[in-house]
Amino acid sequence: MVKYEEDKNDEGLVSKATSYRKFRPELLFTGIVILILVAFSCKVTIQERQKSFLDSAKLTFIPADIQHLWGILSPYHVQNTYEDPPPECSVNQVNILHRHGARLPELADQKAMMASVKKYQKAKGYCAEELQFLNGFSYDLGSESLVQLGAEQSWSSGVDAYSRYSNLVDKNHLPFIRVSLSDRVVMSARNWSAGFHECSRQYRPKISVYIDEGPHSNNTLFNSNCPNAHAGDKQVDQWVDIYANPIAHRLNSAAIDLPENLTAKDVFYLMMMCPFESVYHREYSPFCGMFNITEFKGFEYAIDLEQYYTTGYGQDQGLGRVQGVGYVNELLARLTNRTVKDGTQTNHTLDDNKHTFPLDKKMYVDFSHDHLMTAVYSAIGLFNTSRLDPTEINQGRSWRSSEIMPFSTRMSVERLDCSARTPGRFYNSWSENVNMKERNGDYVRILVNDVVQRLEFCGGDKEGLCELAKFVDSQGYARSNGNGDFDRCGYEPSGDISLSALSASLSSSIPNLGL
Template sequence: MLRKGALALALSSELVAAAINNTTPSLGFNQTLEQTWAQYSPYYPAAEYTAPPDGCSIIQVNLLQRHGARYPKKSDGKAMKKSAEQLQGASSFNGSEYDFLANFTYDLGTDDLVPYGAAQSYDAGQLHYTRYASLVSENMMPFLRASDSERVVESALNWTAGFAYASNQQYAPVLSVIIDQSTNDTLDDNMCPNVGTSDDETTDWADVFAPAIADRINAAAPGASLSNSDIVNLMMLCPFETVANEAPSPFCDLFTLDEFNSYEYYGDLTDYYGNGYGQELGPVQGVGYVNELLARLTGQPVQDETQTNHTLDSSPTTFPMNLTFYADFSHDNQMISIYSALGLFAQPHNLDPTQPDTERTWQVYKMVPFSGRLITEKLSCTADGETGEYVRILVNDAVQPMDFCGDTGNGLCTLDNFVESQQYARLNGEGDWALCTD
């Protein structure tokens, strides 16, 4: 499916001004609290971007980006509305932080990108043009694909608008391919009906952290009779109302920072056991994208028997080779599967659903915040008179260690070693793909 477009979602005047200056406005919180919102955290760079080592130059970049901030999914919205109304039904309230409930009405939309999310993608387009301008020319434009979800498509189009603005309209990329999510799609986790869920693990953790919060709020709001799931729903209202209204939600004031730290771990468990290493069929859903990435890095045809669309990937129109800039737009769950297929953020043991590991690297606010991004850079490096090709991966600007392919200590692996390290993808998930439908 081919489509062209311009800015997909109108931005408020404040957001336009901020986006043009590449400074999406603060939502009114310190970053510490926003980062406890797990997969609903606003984008922020997990580290300061570092240029490649001396003697190295970037010759290709592959961007994979999550859509920007959105309204909640229908099921989450229904659950949050119900829990908010249950709290409103208390016979009385002890504390001024509950005063807003007298006039509160749940009014969030469903699924769609919010203006703040549009600005995030616009910012990213500016940033990526500025960073990788040397790879772009009239004859070598970024090639864009998006999974066919409205919020993902709009994010891609807003990215192109930001990219064009940063280049003074000299380079205006187009969205060339929109992949139907009802068919083979490497940018959405829709093809593994036998995949399990993280419900058991997240319920176990809610049973640990939520009762004390429920007891506190129920004491302050007699008659509310909030359950553990109600607590999770009310905490979820904090990020969703904040990104939708571009102002702190009053629901955020009902909980302490320590309590939100527990909510963050709830999100970590959700993705770890939903699409990550803790889910038997999680990593295999990222195999198709990894094999497409290997094809782009090596200039060889895609070799994959999982969720790739062979019609699209075999055509130079819909899967061109030997370009310098590729940009794909996707969802957080699919990105988690891709990280896991690649071998990023590997844990020494599965996350404990009753006790957070404070040393874990699996923290989804660093991995898939709204507008989060994975960037794979292909580099040409010269040392001692010899030139070779290397790969470096960044997640939200943080260079990722890649011990699995002989990381030399600066995030670089030789291209050959990186390709060799991806045996799980190259072998089509080593039998896991068949388990998706057997």
């Protein structure tokens, strides 16, 4: 099991990362101001609160056209403000699938980044002004851990959730929270809960279920149950060789007496320094200045390819999207108030128990990782407009990871009760209801980072609403356990963990963070 070490800042947010640079009080003051602004905005209208949040959450020291080209390393941002449901409809259940907040690089990326930086620093000097910082640069990033910005992102998301869905919450209907068991995911969930509590002033939802991430543990919130699936490295390397070789030539030419030339892959990791340094230190990293917008577009596309060919539509034999089937079947169970029917990676000990998988809640929040969410998108049928070519940027793609999978991404699946004769802003007792659509019954609407998805695959209308029955019918891939794709995964579960063992393990492994 995972043991946790956490640092709390003065706002009570939990992150594990600790800076090795000199303490900068102005950054702490800025963080406090942002959190106060977001908390205060709970008292104003939802529209005003959203504007306040969006304004305060921007990393204004980084040009938007740069930070929105960092793929899955982009800070959370939305492309649209939340659209209220049609006046004849009301949300009666919401399922939120949430990525953890901003983190430090994973261990393999950290090692590669350090190696590429040290390789380029062996030059005796540099001809270009934007490279002079390398003479005194010292690498100080850790790995894996949640950073302060990531803690704030999750906290603000909790504020946002209560502001939007407070009508679904009372003392008997608190959000039901599950997490995949890694430190940054658990901390993100607890910070979300802290934000939810701060906004509500009374409700403090707790994490109800922790699901282990071991290679033989059934987990619908982590992509560890398909060992035969391969990463999208082949396609990424193919594209990196195309877009980054000219950059490597430029940088090698600008270095004086460089013992060993940079490769295209070195360039990719040097570009990765830009988002990680900027997000961690909350200042514009000098690595960003080494590259232009066109080059960052190539970087973004490389990350898009990695997601698409690892757990997205591009994975061979369907072994990517099938990793999202278990979660989709859990989602269908909640939407229809029926027991889970799944033959893939669900943990039936948990899902068959009303305490660990209740069906009477109005708000469900599951915290996970980017690759699992990519698999869920693909299993549902989202963002499937055109295939990604590893030799040329697909300019018209909807699969842009900076938009659909930045840090702290959230997919919200709303279940709505619609009645065509419900009075609303387009209906009164003196006139015919001519402007209101003839909706009656249960509907589904999906938002990804507040952008309403059109759901063409189930007959969704221009407002994104799809009849619940038609949505369920459209999920034949999940309901058939991936049409045999999961059988090719080569997964051998060790058996569902018992509830008593789960409880005992968690009591010794998860500290009370006090949120």
